[in-house]
Amino acid sequence: MEIGFLGLGIMGKAMSMNLLKNGFKVTVWNRTLSKCDELVAHGASVGETPAEVVKKCNITIAILSDPAAALSVVFDKDGVLDQIGSGKGYIDMSTVDPETSCKISEAIALKGGHFLEAPVSGSKQPAETGQLVILAAGDKALYEEAVPAFDVLGKKPFFLGPVGNGAKMKLVINMIMGSVMNAFSEGLILAERSRLNPHSLLEVLDLGGIANPMFRGKGPEMLKDNYSPAFPLKHQQKDMRLALALGDQNAVSMPVAAAANEAFKKARSMGLGDLDFSAVFETVKLLKHSS
Template identity: 55%
Template sequence: MQKFGFIGLGIMGSAMAKNLVKAGCSVTIWNRSPEKAEELAALGAERAATPCEVVESCPVTFAMLADPAAAEEVCFGKHGVLEGIGEGRGYVDMSTVDPATSQRIGVAVVAKGGRFLEAPVSGSKKPAEDGTLIILAAGDRNLYDEAMPGFEKMGKKIIHLGDVGKGAEMKLVVNMVMGGMMACFCEGLALGEKAGLATDAILDVIGAGAMANPMFALKGGLIRDRNFAPAFPLKHMQKDLRLAVALGDRVGQPLVASAAANELFKGARAAGFGDEDFSAIFKTIER
């Protein structure tokens, strides 16, 4: 029976850890607020008192924290990961953090004698529950192989991208394309509406052709109904676009269309739509 640690049991993390437990792995867990660990414990997971305890007792530990600050606290804080890592044990951070944070954690883990892999995911609550996430791993190759039996319980597409930082960069690239697509889609819907075409007809035609994709299918109807309840908040999309454009700056890649989309999202954020779904860019475009 495989043995894994799992740190961070929020919406994503608890769904992911559950898939490990259900698949028969032995899982040692920790979460800042202990009540969130109860459901997992009831399913058979073992509770540890600190992150340090988790990594000390497991050959490979996954982590899924809310943001860079939480990821750093769990690693560098008192009774944190660094205090328990070493002797070749593996730490796999699946949180979405910027490349710099990821590299800082990775360097510290390795300096202590541990091994490190970043592995941000593409996909949200539903794929986490279904075990169909896309896992963008980067870093230690051997650790990647050892973590694979765990990854396979959590994701449907697992990919190794190179050195630490490449996982975060891939996420920026993918989300930049997503943001640009949404901007173009919304411009098309707004143009069609102003020209007197029925939105349903536009969605129908796009949905029947070579551009058809699950995102347009899902968001199209919601935009038609002016339903912008957040699945992926607009402010996060704009942050990713900003970071992607900045990456373009660093590597010398001009991004004319994506930078235009970024400004549109920025306008939507300035208009107060930052906490709505990223499809709320439509409201800025149509006004």
């Protein structure tokens, strides 16, 4: 099976390497073409433009840094639209807003092509080890066709219905995660100020019903005031805002998520937006006022 791959950032490089290692033929493209060299050394071909990649491959995957890049690769000169058409599929695994996703989806449909949005949950390490969670939505037939590739890239692919549902699912997941992080932060502080050892709390939690990888991974770092950003707080807060807006459209009252969102906003107002989202922990600590 021949796969096109657009975008060789941290995620894209790991993912295309995985495909190569698992026997796929891969044709890569990156804005800075030199980034393709390492992949070529492992057997990849190179396309000079996104259009050239699409021309060559029936399925092209893209994972780009932001909505602007995602649009540019499709709509610019020598972009995906130039060559997409009947019998060709395009899978955008970037994390973008629903509007961007819809714009791309419609343009590709007009050309007779097939489209999937497939944002992933997981960062560099799961990308390298093929442990991503893939939230695909859009063209069901293209999804079925892409499953062998998805199986290499992730633990398990999900097909979630029409375009937009992948992005929505990611918002719901991140909203729950943000509230859970707040619950955790409050508990750590309550333990500390009640003269319990917060490290014991971590151990006890890890043996009980809500034991989870996030508590295990981030807890000890938070107790060291280490908030190196795996997922920046300002992005987490943006996702909570969008999830609450989704709830607003559907008249879903979510008081706990709303309280968590205000805590993340408080953290932003304290200048913590670029740290890891676990820095919301700082908002429940003793605070001095600024006057």
